[in-house]
Amino acid sequence: MTNTPEKKLHPRTQAVHHGTRRSQYGEMAEAIFLTQGFVYDSAEQAEARFQGSGPDEFIYARYGNPTSRMFEDRIAALEGTEDAFATASGMAAVNGALFSMLKPGDRVVAARALFGSCLYVLDLLAKFGVDVAYVDGTDLDQWRDAVRPGTTAVFFESVSNPTLEVIDMRAVADLAHAVGATVVVDNVFATPVFSRAVEMGADVVVYSATKHIDGGGRALAGVICGTRQFVREVAEPYLKHTGGAISPFHSWLMLNGLTTMDLRVRAQADAADAIARALQGHEALSRVIYPGLAEHPQHELAMSQMGSGGTMIAVELAGGKDAAFAALDRLRIFKISNNLGDAKSIVTHPATTTHQRLPEDQRAHLGITPGLLRLSIGLEDAQDLIDDLKTAFA
Ligand SMILES: Cc1ncc(COP(=O)(O)O)c(C=O)c1O
Numbered sequence: 001m002t003n004t005p006e007k008k009l010h011p012r013t014q015a016v017h018h019g020t021r022r023s024q025y026g027e028m029a030e031a032i033f034l035t036q037g038f039v040y041d042s043a044e045q046a047e048a049r050f051q052g053s054g055p056d057e058f059i060y061a062r063y064g065n066p067t068s069r070m071f072e073d074r075i076a077a078l079e080g081t082e083d084a085f086a087t088a089s090g091m092a093a094v095n096g097a098l099f100s101m102l103k104p105g106d107r108v109v110a111a112r113a114l115f116g117s118c119l120y121v122l123d124l125l126a127k128f129g130v131d132v133a134y135v136d137g138t139d140l141d142q143w144r145d146a147v148r149p150g151t152t153a154v155f156f157e158s159v160s161n162p163t164l165e166v167i168d169m170r171a172v173a174d175l176a177h178a179v180g181a182t183v184v185v186d187n188v189f190a191t192p193v194f195s196r197a198v199e200m201g202a203d204v205v206v207y208s209a210t211k212h213i214d215g216g217g218r219a220l221a222g223v224i225c226g227t228r229q230f231v232r233e234v235a236e237p238y239l240k241h242t243g244g245a246i247s248p249f250h251s252w253l254m255l256n257g258l259t260t261m262d263l264r265v266r267a268q269a270d271a272a273d274a275i276a277r278a279l280q281g282h283e284a285l286s287r288v289i290y291p292g293l294a295e296h297p298q299h300e301l302a303m304s305q306m307g308s309g310g311t312m313i314a315v316e317l318a319g320g321k322d323a324a325f326a327a328l329d330r331l332r333i334f335k336i337s338n339n340l341g342d343a344k345s346i347v348t349h350p351a352t353t354t355h356q357r358l359p360e361d362q363r364a365h366l367g368i369t370p371g372l373l374r375l376s377i378g379l380e381d382a383q384d385l386i387d388d389l390k391t392a393f394a
Contacts, residue, residue: 090208
């Protein structure tokens with residue numbers, strides 16, 4: 001039974017309650033329906049369900065599950081979309097959204113600054129006959145030239161990984177919609193808390209829920225948010241037949257993550273802001289990149305689109321790779337890893353890890369230099385983190 005409040009509630013309230021389905025036992029916490037299948041009362045009921053199942057009727061966990069449906073309903077309410085489909089990982093969501101909507105001969109225009117695995121998916125689409133064009137995401141003239149009639153979709157990270165470029169979602173969406181293209185936004189860095197991508201014109205929003213939604217670095221998960229028609233008639237058939245389903249246990253973890261996401265992400269962004277300011281002008285650093293700083297090239301856009309600089313910072317060590325590696329090895333609180341959005345602060349060297357696959361000239365073009373470090377700010381005390389960084393950079 002669905003316990004969905006009728007009045008439109010504040011996202012913090014929705015994040016705690018929305019979409020909760022209680023069984024006949026009236027459990028307080030969301031139940032984990034750890035079952036691959038469902039029992040039918042009769043042969044006729046089984047036949048009817050395979051002909052078309054309602055929102056509270058399930059067939060097989062690869063198709064849907066009550067715990068996963070709670071997660072889908074909750075994130076869709078927060079995102080402001082009609083529906084959502086939960087996936088096994090963020091990449092299953094990116095792959096599912098793009099592959100389910102595209103066919104040979106279609107054209108996709110994408111921002112060049114993308115997570116390495118997203119670039120892999122676009123390469124794969126090109127191999128299957130999709131025309132893939134890349135633009136510098138912050139250059140609207142390039143979007144204007146590339147998004148021509150016949151374009152099926154545009155795809156970009158609203159805040160790019162790892163150099164934190166902020167894309168003007170409304171402007172790109174207007175160009176895309178003028179030629180009938182679907183706007184697909186990877187909103188991971190911007191977070192569901194700060195980025196109202198749908199209000200800015202996104203048609204489909206994908207998340208790696210592994211990041212801020214989980215918030216504890218515990219499990220992989222993803223989600224595709226969009227219209228009911230897109231989610232249930234385009235994305236779901238592709239995902240349920242190709243095996244991108246989330247596990248019910250991971251959906252339960254994500255439901256729990258959502259209940260505290262707003263508090264966590266705001267605290268992490270406050271700390272990120274304080275840390276970026278404290279690092280400004282540090283003699284070991286040639287760049288401090290944080291959208292909340294006035295000197296960030298898209299600072300005003302970031303403030304109007306997100307109202308915050310977010311939870312991520314990038315810094316460039318003037319001494320290049322040697323200095324970056326030395327700093328990595330001296331950090332005590334920041335952990336060297338490659339997740340983000342975690343309660344634990346994480347430091348990543350993109351050029352040798354997450355973006356290693358990119359050719360050197362492309363890395364240079366994107367500003368992913370040998371001295372660049374990506375910082376994901378966690379929930380520790382901001383001053384402790386500042387001290388850790390300053391000691392490491394000294
Ligand atoms: C921007 C972005 N999109 C997608 C993904 C993929 O997410 P997952 O690791 O959950 O598959 C990541 C992971 O780091 C990411 O940073």
